[in-house]
Amino acid sequence: MAATIILIKAFLCVGAFISILGLWHPAKALLGQMLLETAFKAGGEQPWPGADLRPIGKLQFPRLGIQKIILSNATGQAMAWGPAILGNKKFPDFKGLTIIVGHRDSHMRFLKDLKQGDLLKFITLNGKQLRFIVNAKRVVEKTLWVPIVTKNLQPEIILVTCWPIEEEGPTDKRFLVHLVSDN
Template structure:
């Protein structure tokens, strides 16, 4: 190897290092994203089993031994063939595994506004595809199913949603972060509102 070729190789060394570093960073980010989605999918399988057992036995069943929450409802959109098991509470830990039933809001089927929240890139990804007029079915842990009709959407600040849990009627709100394709969390929330149209025991 000549002195000239050695000089060229050394000149390109920092460039190659940067390219390698970027490639490694990309792989790590992809792996992290894949892990989050895999965890979400596995969690829903375990939650489905726990929810089915809860409905069958009438006793709240934890999805895994160390869980500090239990499944309380199944939210389904028949047209989209989409569903998710919701957990009691909307803490960060609960939302890592499924939609959360927001504290101090009534259960689905009860008078007022039942509110469920979830992440836009996993459990409530299907919210972007719901249309006004779509049916949303919520099955509670007691086996009762309540049918709702999607009738409005809004984008609001997380601290100015305007939702009154004690409002009249039997209403449902599904909430997630906005915009759907953002890479980081922001202050805005996408709100899907629905009104109850029936129930099946």
């Protein structure tokens, strides 16, 4: 009887541990956005000691009530905390194409709910608001981004995450949301 109780407690502990591990990434994403919001309001300060990222702007999708802090570099570590700029883009110039990437299981899950014509506001560190409109959505092979990219110097944004959004694990597909300037 005592051995059975110990075994049940052990299984409960293992189950609790596995549950905590499963919630770690989404919890880190939520905590990160709160710390990054504070750093954004402070003008793009380092959000915590030793961080290799900084907030550079904020995305707002009014129809969905979604707001995300955008980070300065799309490293694997940075993307655990929030969506990030791909490449060495200087802000707030927004000349040509800007690519923002993020994980499908946390920060970019909402992309599936966007509709053509939805408004995006990009707020810079100095408070300037740039408006963009959802122009197109596509699922592509991860190596085939080129068809949606243009050489236009008008401000454009592509939001990228893995596809399918509701699944876990590696995938060879990417979900792209193309936005054009509405300024």
